[in-house]
Amino acid sequence: MNATAQAIHTHRHTVGYRLDRIRELTGLNPFLSEDRERLGLGLKAYRIIAPRLPR
DSSP states (O other), X not given: OHHHHHHXXXXXHHHHHHXXXXXXXXXXXXXXXXXXXXXXXXXXXXXXXXXXXXX
C-alpha cells in the first residue's frame, strides 16, 4: 500500500479506505486474484459501454 500511495500522491490509509470501499460496494475483494480480475473486466466494460462518462 505504501508504494501505491506514493504513486498516486495520497496517504496509505486512503488507499486502504478505498480498497475497503470497493469491497463494500461490489462485494468483491481486491486482494483476491479472481475478484481483481472481475473488477478489471468491469472497468474495461464500463469504458467501452460509457466512454464519455468520467473515469
